[in-house]
Amino acid sequence: MAPTHAPPRVEHDLLGDLEVPGNAYYGVHTVRAAENFPISGSLLSDHPIFIRALASVKQAAAVANRDLGMLSEEKARAIILACEDIRNGRLHDQFIVDLIQGGAGTSTNMNANEVISNRALEHLGHRLGQYSYLHPLQDVNLGQSTNDVYPTAIKIALDAQIRLLLDAMAQLRESFEAKAVEFADVIKMGRTQLQDAVPMTLGQEFAAFAATLAEDEARLQEGAFLLHELNLGGTAIGTELNAHPAYRTRAIDALRELTGIPTLQSATDLVEATQDVGVFVQLSGILKRVAVKLSKTCNDLRLLSSGPRAGLNEINLPPRQAGSSIMPGKVNPVIPEVVNQVAFEVIGNDVTITLAAEGGQLQLNAFEPIIARSLFASLSHLTAATTVLAEKCIRGITANRELLNARVYESIGLITVFSPVIGYENATEIAKEALATGQSVSHLVREKGLLTQEQIDSFIAGMLRPTPLTEAGSTVSI
Template identity: 40%
Template sequence: MRTEEDVLGKRELPADALHGINTVRALENFPLTGRTIAALPEFVPALSMIKEAAALANLEIGALSAQKAEAIVAACQEIRTGKYDAHLIVDVLEGSGGTSSNMNLNEVIANLVARLAGMPIGDYSFVHPNDHVNCGQSTNDVIPTAIKLALFRVSEGTSLALMQLAAAFSEKKREHSQTLRLGRTCLQDAVPMLFGQTFGGYQAVIERHAKHVDELRRQLLVVPLGGTAVGTGLNARPGYKWAVFRHLSALIGDEIKPAADPFDGMQNLDACARLSAELRNSANSFWKIANDLIVLSSGPVGAVGEIALPAMQAGSSIMPGKVNPVVPIAVCQAAFAISGNDAAIAMACQQGLLEINCYGMLVCDRLIDSITLLQRSATIFERCVRSLTVNEERCQQNLLASSALAAALVPEFGYANVAAIMRAAHDEHRSFLEVAIDRRLLEQKEVHSVLRRAADVSTSTAE
């Protein structure tokens, strides 16, 4: 065992623990989720890159010696291998506004430096967690920066996953560009349309979300680093801010920009709130489309049955042969979770008090969860869509048995006359088409062409 001391007193630590007393106090104070900062994808790598960039910047401006800076850089690079995740143990929802997370990494870096230099762990005489690793920094500018960079990197594949799902719908759009079906409004028979139009609508909304997600994630590259405690840059030497941004951009591989107003950058997480809202919007569109596929595949005998989803697994432990729409159901559940995450993120973002927002770690945790859920939902949904089939015979049966042509006949015969046929069909328990043909509103040989014209009217109007 070894002993460390701070302003609150002493604590015993395991001799081989790379964390220090600040981390121990956080473990005692915040036993919440059981998930550590090392479990947050890309968070520790982003934070270690900031520490590395800060060391290089402080070397450049003379705030750190070459020996100290090089030792910190080497430790940061070691940490990014994941070998020391077992020492990054602060809970993701630590209640110190990120101070515990920042100090956990500072302590691990300092102790790694000590060990690599052949000094005892806990000996900070060469590199100190606060004086050297944290030089020119504050938790209040470092943690929001790490959060944004982690989110930027985690969300890298989101737009691509959405576009691949959109491509699956595009494929179905082409495949069924001539397949007539019954369009429904308020779950009631409405007008003729094409299945290609249905799939095209799904494609369009998902492509729009992909575009918005990509635009919003770029906003995460504007960060408050260099503002230190409240935005003034207190205790950072002249030249540090511009040097740290240059080095960090090189490490990330993208241009990282300082907030135009450092005080705004320190106080607000609105870029995170906007991304979360768009993830929720995307999930809501998934949810809507998934529900449509559940309805269209329902039955398949006792309900709509116009599409068949791929059979993934047995649907019942008691009903032989039953197959359920398991992928759309899973996609809906992910959407519920993303909506809940967005509610938590919105509350956290609006609860910033005065000069900083203390709830960034929750924002990071929930946003990463939403990003991951959306990406994975898109992937399983894509596989489902590519494998679904359309029952064209059932589509035709449902269409011909409905009153879908009624609206198309109104311009020629008038609303009242067509409504009278509708009432007669209902009273006589016959189809609308049957009665319309009997009353010579159209001939049997005209039915398909009239249906086709009614379904294609949006295309012909656009042309």
């Protein structure tokens, strides 16, 4: 490894000479990029999944070029070792370029080329910056362009992040499913347009939360599969300029093995694939769908737990912290609230991605860096928010069973259950009287001799259907 303290070295590029810290594994192109783009403060080093994806692409390229006789065995071995170092977590602090950058990702590719080259030089027994022995562009970037390496690495990184989000969503769904079983015998009033509708169980309500997550898991899996079409080997604009005719196939074969993604494949039309970012737009749309539906679920949780005295107060969210600096005893639904805010961010990121995709011109979209940053943020924040919601909220929810049961019998909406038997006109009159007098529907139906209490109980229990998540033979306690 490089010495801790070393005098600066001078490197040269198109614009001239520039000093580089003596112990830095990055080079002149990276230094210029770091100076040019002090934008977000979110550096490549903050995204280890992306760095590992970049190293995987570079390693696959080295394997392909070695096998095709384009790169010597000695150089290829050194590059492969350097890439494995990075894939194993080393030298990530040397990726110092801001994720948001001009140049369609060129600075990211240059940063990777330089770090890999300098680490490979060490493996060969040379000092940092001695590029005459192994060059960042002539050797590490052989047969490549930013325009095929960068989007390929983005797709590999996104695939890995999607897997993490899918795991988090599965845990959240299982938490809802467990509550659906736990609350299978808890009767309550369903609501439409915030008005009393018809009876249901709290278990059915939580089963619906689980089902909507399952739908989004399926859509996200479909979106991940679409990422597996690559333009690797297309080089600058998809014409395969400066790449060996067999490079594309060899590189993708190597990348399948390195990443463990068996469905990676080359795009049919590399020119189209190099300029098209439609897959990122589609993935962002799926993430927006996940965010919107998750936020709606959190809105429901906040409503159901509102109060505790002046709200619905149907469920209790686990208390997580004091809710006010001025109101003693107040506890807020902070976990659903933070999930709501992540959802708002994801929706905003989708707008950014849409505009960036539309803004591309001709053979390349120059705005892939902001697309990548937005997708990485949406995925990582959704993963964290989903995990927090499951662990710190859903698993600790309890139901106010007696209150829910009493409200069913007090609700005007209960008349809908009896309407097919007592007739629509009778049901309408009873509903009006109950609303005017404050008497319960069940009391009026019983008082007028239309139904007995046993029949009332039977009708309510009979209309409730067990969900797939409830145990067979479970009954409703009224």
